[in-house]
Amino acid sequence: MLNARVTRKDSQGPHLDSSRHRRSRFCPTWLLSFLLVLAFSVPAQEPKGNGQHSPQLFNNPQALEVTLRLPWQTIVTDEFFYQGGYPSRIEFIDDQGRPVSVALETERRGMSRQVICRYPPIKLRFDKDKVTGTLFQGQGTLKLVTHCDKGIVFEQYQVLEALAYSMYNLITDFSFRVRPLSVTYIDTETGKRDGPRFAFLVEDDSKVARRNGQKKLKIATLTPERMDPREASNLSLFQYMIGNTAWSLQSDPDAKECCDNLKLIGQDPEKDPIYAIPNDFDLSQFVNARYAKPRGSLDIDSATERLFQGSCIHNPALTDARQRFLDREKAIRSLITNESRLLEESKKSATDFLDGFFKILRDRRQFDENITASCRH
Numbered sequence: 001m002l003n004a005r006v007t008r009k010d011s012q013g014p015h016l017d018s019s020r021h022r023r024s025r026f027c028p029t030w031l032l033s034f035l036l037v038l039a040f041s042v043p044a045q046e047p048k049g050n051g052q053h054s055p056q057l058f059n060n061p062q063a064l065e066v067t068l069r070l071p072w073q074t075i076v077t078d079e080f081f082y083q084g085g086y087p088s089r090i091e092f093i094d095d096q097g098r099p100v101s102v103a104l105e106t107e108r109r110g111m112s113r114q115v116i117c118r119y120p121p122i123k124l125r126f127d128k129d130k131v132t133g134t135l136f137q138g139q140g141t142l143k144l145v146t147h148c149d150k151g152i153v154f155e156q157y158q159v160l161e162a163l164a165y166s167m168y169n170l171i172t173d174f175s176f177r178v179r180p181l182s183v184t185y186i187d188t189e190t191g192k193r194d195g196p197r198f199a200f201l202v203e204d205d206s207k208v209a210r211r212n213g214q215k216k217l218k219i220a221t222l223t224p225e226r227m228d229p230r231e232a233s234n235l236s237l238f239q240y241m242i243g244n245t246a247w248s249l250q251s252d253p254d255a256k257e258c259c260d261n262l263k264l265i266g267q268d269p270e271k272d273p274i275y276a277i278p279n280d281f282d283l284s285q286f287v288n289a290r291y292a293k294p295r296g297s298l299d300i301d302s303a304t305e306r307l308f309q310g311s312c313i314h315n316p317a318l319t320d321a322r323q324r325f326l327d328r329e330k331a332i333r334s335l336i337t338n339e340s341r342l343l344e345e346s347k348k349s350a351t352d353f354l355d356g357f358f359k360i361l362r363d364r365r366q367f368d369e370n371i372t373a374s375c376r377h
Contacts, residue, residue, distance in 0.1 A: 056135060057136060060179065061166075061180070065092060066091065070089075070188060075107075085105035090102050107123050112283070113148060116148065117149060126142075142202065143204075144200075145161065146183075157282060157289045158199070159198060160286060161281045170332060171234050176202050176279055183196060209265035215266065216263070218264070219257060224311035224314065231273075233318050233320070236314070243306045246280065247278055262276040263279060264276055308374040314375075318372060337351075
């Protein structure tokens with residue numbers, strides 16, 4: 001098999017006219033006042049048991065300002081890979097300008113980032129009854145991508161990773177949506193504040209499945225033959241675009257289900273096709289984190305090299321995928337250009353990296369050499 005390598009260069013409240021409101025023997029003044037306060041301070045609630053999720057959460061690209069009250073220092077310093085839940089609370093202002101406070105549980109999550117990062121990514125666990133009528137309606141569990149460490153460099157990594165998710169949204173609906181956040185962490189044990197800091201939420205895979213008329217699946221092993229060719233080609237070409245090798249249809253030997261940095265959806269575990277949804281792009285060269293390194297099983301020298309990992313059986317679908325990426329090139333580049341949180345040097349670096357990818361796509365010979373001929377048998 002030929003592995004072609006491409007190396008990167010470097011409001012005010014309602015006003016009541018008292019003259020219009022008369023004292024009634026049936027409604028004492030104190031009771032009237034109490035009812036009015038109650039009416040304007042409690043968020044409107046939808047009927048209990050309504051399982052529909054709120055589409056606004058992931059349809060709005062603007063950063064949501066939130067406060068997370070949690071035992072932050074304990075979470076940061078607790079023993080490695082501890083997965084217990086911590087009583088927490090998330091607070092924000094909703095679209096109607098009303099303050100919302102929701103109880104939840106938080107826990108550490110992730111694999112590599114718990115090793116690499118000072119601050120671990122966390123998972124938010126909601127009681128669906130408690131979020132009814134709020135922006136988080138219908139949400140059960142959400143991943144929160146936190147800052148790996150303090151400093152502008154690490155924030156740039158986060159912003160670029162969030163952009164990678166948004167780029168894939170432009171290619172296919174079989175992708176995770178994200179919501180930027182500005183988070184202030186308040187430690188419930190010490191009272192210390194950390195932030196505000198950039199973070200982003202990642203849509204739950206069950207919601208991705210539902211959006212696409214599919215179901216979340218757990219499968220022990222997955223072969224390329226079972227995958228939808230169109231989506232498999234979108235997947236492999238996207239990973240090549242961002243220079244990400246930290247994904248695979250295989251899993252660690254101790255893992256009970258497939259796959260590495262892919263979530264699977266479909267109609268049934270025994271029926272084809274299966275759709276693989278990529279996640280976790282911090283090790284990609286597009287993000288260009290200083291801690292990134294290639295997977296040990298790959299025949300490349302450094303994380304600065306692109307390597308196509310698509311299966312040869314999906315090559316017939318690559319032509320359409322190639323055109324799909326070319327048709328969306330301008331929109332993809334605009335995500336970088338219009339991202340105000342990125343420093344100019346980060347914009348240039350990310351843009352330069354994409355230049356190499358689209359140069360290959362526009363040249364049929366280079367496309368055949370670096371991608372089609374480099375497929376996995």
